[in-house]
Amino acid sequence: NAGVTQTPKFQVLKTGQSMTLQCAQDMNHEYMSWYRQDPGMGLRLIHYSVGAGITDQGEVPNGYNVSRSTTEDFPLRLLSAAPSQTSVYFCASVGSGNTIYFGEGSWLTVV
Amino acid sequence: GENVEQHPSTLSVQEGDSAVIKCTYSDSASNYFPWYKQELGKRPQLIIDIRSNVGEKKDQRIAVTLNKTAKHFSLHITETQPEDSAVYFCAASVQYGNKLVFGAGTILRVKS
Numbered sequence: 001n002a003g004v005t006q007t008p009k010f011q012v013l014k015t016g017q018s019m020t021l022q023c024a025q026d027m028n029h030e031y032m033s034w035y036r037q038d039p040g041m042g043l044r045l046i047h048y049s050v051g052a053g054i055t056d057q058g059e060v061p062n063g064y065n066v067s068r069s070t071t072e073d074f075p076l077r078l079l080s081a082a083p084s085q086t087s088v089y090f091c092a093s094v095g096s097g098n099t100i101y102f103g104e105g106s107w108l109t110v111v
Numbered sequence: 112g113e114n115v116e117q118h119p120s121t122l123s124v125q126e127g128d129s130a131v132i133k134c135t136y137s138d139s140a141s142n143y144f145p146w147y148k149q150e151l152g153k154r155p156q157l158i159i160d161i162r163s164n165v166g167e168k169k170d171q172r173i174a175v176t177l178n179k180t181a182k183h184f185s186l187h188i189t190e191t192q193p194e195d196s197a198v199y200f201c202a203a204s205v206q207y208g209n210k211l212v213f214g215a216g217t218i219l220r221v222k223s
Contacts, residue, residue: 031209042117042200042213043155050209058210059112090154094209098143102154 002026006091006103013081013110021076021106023091029101031094032074036060036087037105043090049074081110113138115203117214124191126223134201134214135183141203144177144184145211149198158199159186191221 007022025032033048035058045058049068063085065077078085091103114137124130136144142163147155161168161175161184168175172191177184188195198218202211 033209035211035213040120040215042215043202043211044213045210048210059212098160098209100145100157100211104154 004091004093004101004103006089006106008106009104010107011109013078013108015081015083015110017078017081019078019081021078021089021091021108023074023076023103024072025074025093025101026072027093027095027101028071029093029095030071032068033058033092033094034064034066034074034076035090035092036085037090038087046076046089078108083110086110113141113203113205113212115201115212115214117201117217119217120215121218121220123220123222126191126193126221128191130186130188130191130195130219130221132186132199132201132217132219133183134185134203135181136203136212137182138203138205139179139182140205143204143206144175145202145204146173146175146186147200147202149200149216155200188219191219193221193223195219196221 004025030051034046035043037043044060047066049055089106117134145160148158149155172189174187198216200216201214204211
């Protein structure tokens with residue numbers, strides 16, 4: 001198993017650009033989520049999905065869009081990037097026993 | 112919604128001493144309380160967790176205690192070592208591993 005795979009690892013965007021952070025897992029987990037991590041604030045939940053075709057908002061959903069067309073993939077879209085979205089993004093899936101598997105993270109800078 | 116507060120924000124201890132990090136939560140329905148260790152540039156790693164039907168859990172030098180009445184839980188690390196130096200996060204959830212709400216983190220420095 002590759003676990004949770006995120007791409008890209010690093011990205012620089014200009015204000016107003018759009019982009020998609022990719023997330024894939026090969027463990028057949030139903031539950032997937034996206035968190036962002038800012039200095040001094042811990043991780044905050046952006047969006048989550050309890051299964052294919054089902055998504056919902058977390059704590060900080062504004063400016064982000066998600067879809068879950070398959071169990072494996074859960075992409076995060078930035079619609080119009082803003083400097084406030086400069087952060088580290090972690091995708092995660094939840095397995096049996098509620099074990100959370102985090103991806104390696106995506107470092108995003110918006111200039 | 113749930114709110115998790117974590118203290119202290121930084122903690123320095125001598126090698127061999129114990130370290131204690133405390134978290135409080137607001138939602139009495141929370142039933143799952145994991146602790147994560149994060150090294151610089153790495154993903155968070157689960158080090159120990161506890162569920163609401165248990166008061167204490169121990170794994171070698173690491174232990175977690177939960178007081179549901181007071182709505183707080185604590186991480187205890189004994190015989191600290193330099194490799195314990197990292198940022199530690201507590202979290203709480205009303206859906207076990209789902210929809211975690213994290214504390215702001217504690218920077219632990221173990222001085223040798």
